[in-house]
Amino acid sequence: MTTPRRHASVPHADRHDAFPEVPCGTAVLLLAGSSGRVESQRADLLARHGARVRAIRWFGGMGQRPAPHEVPIELFIDQLDLLRRDADRVAIFGTSFGAEAALVTASLHPVDATVAVAPSSVVWAGLTDGDWSSHWTSRGTPLPAVSFDPSWVSSTVPPEYRSLYEASIDRAPDAAAAAAIRTEYITGVVVLIAGGDDRVWPSGQFAAEISARRSAHGRETTVVTHPAAGHRMVLPGETVAAGGVTMERGGSPSADAELGALAWPQIVHALDLRA
Known part of the structure; x- marks a missing residue:
């Protein structure tokens, strides 16, 4: 078992802060997937539409876990709390493993909006030095x-x-049920x-x-799909x-861009961006 730790500080090398010229009042924590990248391009795009954005590396960086394996959810919670000091609303926006992180975090900590691209409905295991364990700790x-x-x-x-x-999932339905992300606990806006073709x-x-x-618990969810798009989404301007x-x-550059075009109005609404 890991020891609880606080992770309020993310070194400059492992983050990208984007600031809007005309703020819309929303601050966004932006998370990539297994690439481990800092999503600076997407952060700058959202900032051009009014959001204050912090994109962070959440594994493989200075003082961080070397892989998506027992990453403390407190890492994301602390960043959201920092962003909330200077914003009317806070949101978390993740892709793939980052979407998994976003949904888990929002189920444990209040946020105003959650955007999950290529999401998972369950928590997955990760590997480090031959040791399998959960992606996340709380x-x-x-x-x-x-x-x-x-x-x-x-x-x-x-x-x-x-x-x-x-x-x-098919071989271990009981484990999948136990690992289901408690998305019904997410109180803010949710866009999936x-x-x-993922x-x-x-x-x-x-x-x-x-x-x-979420519907079974009276929660509304916006789902945006495109039959020919793959695991990645390309937003207008990216x-x-x-x-x-x-x-x-899967997918193709054109189909992934079409998915992004379909999703963009829902992202604008969820994050209260300036269109």
Whole structure:
């Protein structure tokens, strides 16, 4: 078990702060996925529309966990609390593993809006030095997580991991139920964005599960999908992201941009941006 720690400070090398010329009153904590990048391009885009944005590296940085493995949720909570000092509203915006982090954080700590791109409905396991454990800890305790199917072997080059995630849930439905993110506890606005051709994991299915879970508890959710888009979304004004872990992500630059165009009005509304 890890020891509870506070993580209010993120070194300048591991963050990018973007400030609007005309503030809209919303501050956004921006999280990338398994690439480990600092989402500076997206932060600057949101700032041009009025948001004060802090994009952070949340693993692999100075003083951070080396991989998505037992990352303290307090890291994100502390950053949100800092942002709230200077904003009327705070939001958390994440992609892939960052979307998982955003949803878990918002289920444990009040935020005004959550935007999750290529989300997961459950917490997943991560690996460091041969040790499997949850992606996240809360107050030093690893959250329940779904472990991977050890018999899975990729049949493609580069690998498509969607079938791994599907098989891992199918083989352990009780573990998946225990690891479900308690999204019904999220009180603010929730926007989920998913591509139908996502080959990393079944984000469209996950988005539908999150929406159904919240609906069963009287919570509204906005879901934006595009059948031909993949794991990444390209917003209007963004260029296609490069780098990250080598894998097949699905979609195409045009379809991913179409998903971004569909999602943009919902993001503007959720974050109260200046269109």
